Amino acid sequence: MNIVILAAGQGKRMHSNLPKVLHPLAGKALLAHVLDTARSLEPQRLCVVYGHGGDAVRTTIDDPDLVWVLQEPQLGTGHAVMQALPHLGSAGTTLVLYGDVPLIQTETLRQLLHAARDALAILTVELADPDGYGRIVRNAAGEVVRIVEQKDAMAAERAIREVNTGIVALPTVYLSDWLGRLSNDNAQQEYYLTDIVGMAVAAGVPIRTTLAQSESEVLGVNSKGQLAQLERVAQRRAAEHLMEQGVRLADPARIDVRGELLCGRDVFIDVNCVFEGRVVLEEAVEVGPACVLKNARIGAGSRLAAFSHIEGATVGPDGVIGPFSRLRPGTELAAGVHVGNFVELKNSKFAALSKANHLAYVGDAIVGSRVNIGAGTITCNYDGANKFKTIIEDDAFIGSDTQLVAPVTVGRGATLGAGTTLTKDAPPDTLTISRARQISIPGWKRPQKK
Numbered sequence: 065m066n067i068v069i070l071a072a073g074q075g076k077r078m079h080s081n082l083p084k085v086l087h088p089l090a091g092k093a094l095l096a097h098v099l100d101t102a103r104s105l106e107p108q109r110l111c112v113v114y115g116h117g118g119d120a121v122r123t124t125i126d127d128p129d130l131v132w133v134l135q136e137p138q139l140g141t142g143h144a145v146m147q148a149l150p151h152l153g154s155a156g157t158t159l160v161l162y163g164d165v166p167l168i169q170t171e172t173l174r175q176l177l178h179a180a181r182d183a184l185a186i187l188t189v190e191l192a193d194p195d196g197y198g199r200i201v202r203n204a205a206g207e208v209v210r211i212v213e214q215k216d217a218m219a220a221e222r223a224i225r226e227v228n229t230g231i232v233a234l235p236t237v238y239l240s241d242w243l244g245r246l247s248n249d250n251a252q253q254e255y256y257l258t259d260i261v262g263m264a265v266a267a268g269v270p271i272r273t274t275l276a277q278s279e280s281e282v283l284g285v286n287s288k289g290q291l292a293q294l295e296r297v298a299q300r301r302a303a304e305h306l307m308e309q310g311v312r313l314a315d316p317a318r319i320d321v322r323g324e325l326l327c328g329r330d331v332f333i334d335v336n337c338v339f340e341g342r343v344v345l346e347e348a349v350e351v352g353p354a355c356v357l358k359n360a361r362i363g364a365g366s367r368l369a370a371f372s373h374i375e376g377a378t379v380g381p382d383g384v385i386g387p388f389s390r391l392r393p394g395t396e397l398a399a400g401v402h403v404g405n406f407v408e409l410k411n412s413k414f415a416a417l418s419k420a421n422h423l424a425y426v427g428d429a430i431v432g433s434r435v436n437i438g439a440g441t442i443t444c445n446y447d448g449a450n451k452f453k454t455i456i457e458d459d460a461f462i463g464s465d466t467q468l469v470a471p472v473t474v475g476r477g478a479t480l481g482a483g484t485t486l487t488k489d490a491p492p493d494t495l496t497i498s499r500a501r502q503i504s505i506p507g508w509k510r511p512q513k514k
């Protein structure tokens with residue numbers, strides 16, 4: 065079986081410099097959705113017909129197993145498939161997909177391929193408003209006799225509500241025979257793939273139609289409005305899928321998964337969270353409202369409170385994060401770590417049960433177990449040119465408003481007094497403090513205005 069994906073169209077109505085098929089849907093290029101579905105059918109050959117913006121498409125998709133076929137100029141859907149013909153061999157079946165119809169389902173295509181073993185199989189759909197589509201014209205016996213494009217259709221034909229989705233499958237021998245005989249004698253002076261229907265009729269080859277299971281799976285993207293509409297469909301599908309697996313969503317209409325979200329049992333996700341890249345939420349994780357997680361792993365039983373932003377980070381089991389925490393790439397928290405509001409962590413490891421509950425910046429640090437990092441603590445890890453490490457050993461207590469000027473080490477069990485600017489290592493089990501001694505001046509008078 066061969067699959068040919070048509071992706072040479074310009075997409076003028078997107079009003080964008082990005083080729084249409086590279087626009088993202090649920091965090092992935094439109095064409096990548098179609099390719100994933102195509103691969104699930106395990107074709108022998110997978111061809112992409114590209115044209116406009118072609119090089120950007122090829123480099124973005126970057127898959128060595130694809131056969132890239134340039135169509136230049138673009139003279140219609142039939143002409144597009146013609147360009148792929150030399151790569152298809154002559155045996156088996158060929159399935160034609162569109163690169164801008166991203167939500168087509170594997171199961172629907174399996175049915176279509178089944179129908180196409182000895183016939184021309186056309187995926188159709190009934191639309192309340194068929195405007196713009198090619199109409200399926202049937203005879204009195206209900207057999208398909210041709211597809212007429214909107215621009216070539218007469219009034220009576222325009223009233224037909226069953227339309228061509230553009231997705232077809234047929235034995236490759238017929239395809240190569242019929243494509244060679246297409247003409248562009250029509251309103252758009254294009255080589256229409258749909259004209260093969262008339263040729264099938266003439267040759268006595270059966271024509272079978274398969275109805276799409278839903279309208280949304282055959283919707284194409286031609287504009288930003290349609291892209292946004294399909295985004296909602298894709299997100300609804302993702303939400304349904306999560307709920308089927310047992311995830312509790314506060315509102316399935318208010319979650320955005322722009323990548324892969326893997327959840328253990330009894331996970332709860334509150335409204336307006338965004339998941340990007342690959343995110344893993346282990347068993348019984350609770351994600352509060354408006355959290356953003358990108359390429360992150362959250363350990364079992366951890367709670368993320370509202371407005372937490374987590375990227376490239378790992379939270380161990382039973383963590384308590386947020387509200388308003390920011391975990392940046394390279395953050396690795398062991399079990400039972402607490403990170404509170406307005407705390408930013410970057411490239412730092414925290415061992416079990418350590419806490420940074422308020423207003424802190426910890427970067428390039430290795431923090432032991434049961435460490436308490438007070439409010440206003442800052443690791444000064446950057447001298448304007450280079451980054452340096454801060455090491456805080458087990459059971460240390462970092463007083464509020466402390467600056468740790470890296471490279472520096474705080475020994476096991478050490479205490480740093482509030483307001484310390486630590487420029488040398490702090491010995492273990494000792495109070496270290498750098499602070500001007502407090503004095504009080506009796507009888508001191510404030511200056512007076514003259």
Ligand code: UD1
Nearest residue numbers: 070071072073138139140141144162197198228229230256
């Ligand atoms: C086509 C069908 C129409 C169907 C509709 C469904 C034909 C003649 N018409 O219409 O019956 O209802 O799709 O959306 O087939 N493409 C190329 N090269 C080209 C032209 C198109 O690669 O020269 C690609 C486009 O990128 C797109 C797909 O083919 O992915 C369909 O092109 P489009 O112009 O949208 O199809 P229509 O002419 O609207």
Ligand code: CA
Nearest residue numbers: 140141252254
């Ligand atoms: Ca067209």
